[in-house]
Amino acid sequence: MSRFRGWIQAGATLLTNLHLPNFLKGGLYQGTGKTVCVPGLNCYSCPAASGACPIGAFQAVVGSSKFSFSYYITGFLILLGVLLGRFICGFLCPFGWFQELLHKIPTKKLSTKRLKPLTYLKYAVLLVMVFLLPAFLVNDVGMGDPFFCKYLCPQGVLEGAIPLSLANSGIRAALGKLFTWKFSILLSVIALSVLFYRPFCKWLCPLGAFYALFNRVSLFQMKVDKNKCVSCGKCARACKMDVDVTKTPNHTECIRCGMCIRACPTKAVCFRYGFGDGKDKAKAAETLQTNNNNREE
């Protein structure tokens, strides 16, 4: 499956943005499909967006005068987190794919191994900009701003502001200082993505942070067969998310890209989908093998 990852990412981006003719019209899709969230980071102000952005939708509900917490979006994210974990980041997120394409530009590449403490920043972004500020920093009528979307998210400019301002002169005329700030963030993320692998996903993405919390209990897991592993370290060197799959197969930073599977010379690493961690079955198979060996002797 990891061999076709690029195609799956392209397909997921297309499905997330099905209404392509809207790019020419300069308007948004306004159907009921937008009641449902998409799994990846995809702005609902993108003309082609087929669903709602889960992070934007959460802030919209929390920042509304009616609600101070979103059970709908939290439940949706817990469900996806348990079913898929950060497989969504590796295979289904349009902004993750965008950063990967930028990283393919042939220039000198830099390692993020020494910048590991920055990976905790995304949890602060999730807690402060997505949960706390929109819920508690409210105006007189009890409405809060979507702080992450307004001040940090580069996807709104990439998918929303740029195509809409090209097609619609009214929107183009209304862009001001906030757009300049967000456009600089987008340019910084683009520049960093060329040098580093997925910098926004590693350091800033609140959606990745939420799914990361579920990687250990997700049904979609990485599995290492200790009997086949020869400890050559090729998997850890191949991992661009700085994870050693032999030590922590379900690390919070693992996006299930499958680079370790392809790098392993003994096919000791594989994907596994199911309840539990499959150790009982492995143990049973091992016991059976030992018994068979004993009988043969």
Place this chain on the structure above:
Amino acid sequence: MSCGKKAAAQIVLLITGITMLCFGVWRGEAATVLSKAIKLCLECVGIG
């Protein structure tokens, strides 16, 4: 985490997720999401 405990945690979380999602829809959050998503989000595109 043992295999049994992990499976139990997965089942509990799945049930929690489904319950929260249904409760959110029941109290009208889905309508709030739709009303926001079909309009141009000024903050998202940098107007405001």
